[in-house]
Amino acid sequence: MYGFGDLKIWNDLEIKSKLSWYYEVAMNKKPAKYLISRRIACDIDLKSTPINELWDCHEKLSDQFFDLWHNIKSGEIDIIDLQQPKISLMDLNVELVNRMLRSCNFCRWNCRVDRTLVDDDPSAKTGTCQLGEKSRVSSYFHHRGEELIFRGVLGSGTIFFTSCNLRCVFCQNGDISKDKDNGVVLTPSELSDVFILLREEGVHNINLVGGDPSVHLHTIINAINELDNHELRHINKIIKVKSDFYVSYPRSKQNSLYHNEFNVPILWNSNFFMSDQAFRILLTVVDVWLPDLKFHNKKCASRLSRTPWYFDTVSGFIKDLHDRGEDFSIRHLIMPNHLECCTFPILDWMTENIPRALINLMDQYHPDSYTNPNTREYNPRYKDINRKLNSNEINKVMKKADDNNINYKIITYN
Ligand code: SF4
Structure with a gap:
């Protein structure tokens, strides 16, 4: 069957070389970055360590991550030869975003509000995005209108989060970006099911967009940390948010596996008005960027x-x-x-x-x-x-x- 790898665009050597990592992960020939981050051992106690020491540790582990990533890219090492440590760089990413949420600096506004208070207390201070802890998804589907490199033949698995950190007067997604209460609240666990459903239906990437995804960094990183080869746990809820539910895409685990581990390229489709700290975390989980x-x-x-x-x-x-x-x-x-x-x-x-x-x-x-x-x-x-x-x-x-x-x-x- 004609597939993603058969697209003529990949015959262009410059395109292929500039997107080689994304291409290989989309084809399940390489593991997504989050699978690599899970192989980097973190040997500090996450809960009791002060945040500045967590960042020091993150810097050190990121160096290890980039070395390992380059070796995996070149084919010198395969993750199947590496043990998964009990606590990994992915766990550290989760701990950091959960702490950042309490004094939010996900984006350049650096509002420093405690977003964990907002959902239950209408008087709690909010930042520019006006969001609390909960993340809402307005819709998700196989996007057939993105660039060919992303939509491929079965679409880009696009997830639209609500709210935004910019206020573009010409916004063409105003119903999503200006209405923070649009859509349905999805927990990280439910969101990870969305990733799995879309990938098993054949999408070539998980395309995180909004509004802007950076204001939902905590939910996204927690969801990625939950990705594995599990059966869907929330199908009855998540199917209601899927705007192309009426299209029948045959599901197959084979679409989503790298040596029996769930695999999909993470695409960060964003205004890029994020913080340095958010960027440092994302470098260890995002496979291809769309600024x-x-x-x-x-x-x-x-x-x-x-x-x-x-x-x-x-x-x-x-x-x-x-x-x-x-x-x-x-x-x-x-x-x-x-x-x-x-x-x-x-x-x-x-x-x-x-x-x-x-x-x-x-x-x-x-x-x-x-x-x-x-x-x-x-x-x-x-x-x-x-x-x-x-x-x-x-x-x-x-x-x-x-x-x-x-x-x-x-x-x-x-
Ligand atoms: S995500 Fe950005 S706009 Fe929203 S509270 Fe955090 S720093 Fe402010």
């Missing part, structure tokens, strides 16, 4: 997303991914009247800092939320982006990308 890079200009980021420190934060993480040899592909949403201030400087930055990185230059911008003149929410302050792009703007961007030797065509047009 947005929206603005270059500070004033544009503040006015249109109410976000300070935008470009420095997001571009810093992207540069780090590039320098570390991680698998990633960027998305840039081209917006009308923002070529000179945002798109062109972003392309120049890419040429200078991350040459030949993969990017999807998205020309499908349409006015939404506060930028759509046909709605009551419309605010004329945003008239610069109250229309679609015209062909002249699109052509200018593609010409600039060509002049800059940007690697966009194969991702953008497939």
Whole structure:
């Protein structure tokens, strides 16, 4: 049967080499990073150790993780030859995110609120995302509209979490990002069942998105820690959230196994406005990254997303991914009247800092939320982006990308 590995896009050697880890995990030829993190022994008492010492330990174990990951990538070592320790780097990740939740610094806002108080006490202080401990999922399904490298032939297993840490006035997922109470509360255990169901139905990755996934870091890391070859425990509940439940995807354990262990690439589909600490944890569990890079200009980021420190934060993480040899592909949403201030400087930055990185230059911008003149929410302050792009703007961007030797065509047009 025609499958993911048969897609012609993998004949492009540059694409294949930049996404080689993701490809191998998707094909179950290599183990996902979380399976590697489970092989790194952690020999401190997690509950009694102060958080700064936990971070010191995390730094040390991350070094071991990267050494092991590189050896596994090159084929020198296989995880099947390694014992699973009683306490591992994954357990340390769980302990760290659970503690971070009590003084939340999952993202760059660094609100430092105790999110464990919020769900039961309406007067408790909330951060920018307004979330407590519970995570809600608005929907999940086999996404057939993502880039070909992600949607493959059976779709990208996409999970939409509610709420967000940005306030984009043009948000095209406003029903999810602006309504934190949308969707259904899923526990980590239920979420791990969603991962397993989707993968057994043949998806090529678990695509964590929102809103933004970073505000749900604790739920996601706990769910990943629960992934194993178990039978589904919550099918009656999770099936109600599955928006393509009416499509019959044959389930098979064989779709999901690396030497009898549950395996799936974790895809982080995010605005990248996360904290350094969140990034450190994610480096040990995320197999492929899909960052947005929206603005270059500070004033544009503040006015249109109410976000300070935008470009420095997001571009810093992207540069780090590039320098570390991680698998990633960027998305840039081209917006009308923002070529000179945002798109062109972003392309120049890419040429200078991350040459030949993969990017999807998205020309499908349409006015939404506060930028759509046909709605009551419309605010004329945003008239610069109250229309679609015209062909002249699109052509200018593609010409600039060509002049800059940007690697966009194969991702953008497939
Ligand atoms: S996730 Fe970000 S926005 Fe939400 S409370 Fe934590 S630091 Fe604040």
